[in-house]
Amino acid sequence: MRYLGIDYGLRKIGLALGDDGSKIASPIETVKNDEHIFSSLQKLVEQEGVESIVVGVPVQEKASYSTKQFDLTNAFIDELEKQINLPTYRIDERYTSSESKRLKKEFGAPAPEDSLAAMLILQSYLDELA
Numbered sequence: 001m002r003y004l005g006i007d008y009g010l011r012k013i014g015l016a017l018g019d020d021g022s023k024i025a026s027p028i029e030t031v032k033n034d035e036h037i038f039s040s041l042q043k044l045v046e047q048e049g050v051e052s053i054v055v056g057v058p059v060q061e062k063a064s065y066s067t068k069q070f071d072l073t074n075a076f077i078d079e080l081e082k083q084i085n086l087p088t089y090r091i092d093e094r095y096t097s098s099e100s101k102r103l104k105k106e107f108g109a110p111a112p113e114d115s116l117a118a119m120l121i122l123q124s125y126l127d128e129l130a
Contacts, residue, residue: 005122
C-alpha cells in the first residue's frame, strides 16, 4: 500500500511518500497551505497511487490535546477526509520538527525541514506496521 505523509502547518505543509512493502518513507516536497491545497493533494494522490494518508498531530509532552495547533490540525484533517476519500490516520508528531532540524544540521539533508518532518511522521507509522 502506498502512503502520503503530511506535516501540517499554517503556511506550509511537508509531504512524504512511502509504502508498506519497503517500509521506507522519503521526503518529497513542501507546498504552500493556500486555497488550492486540497486540489494539489488530490492531484498528488492520483499521480502517486496513494491509498492512505498519515497526518502528524501535535500532542503536548503530557499527552494534552488542548492546543490551538492541535485544533487547527484536526480541522485540516476533517476537511482532508471530506475532500479526498482515502483512509486517513493520525499519528503523534512529537519531536519531528526538532528531529528534522537535527537531520538538516548534522547530515545536511537536502529536503526542506517540513518534508523531513512528514517523512519522520510517515516512517513512524510504517514502523508500527511491522
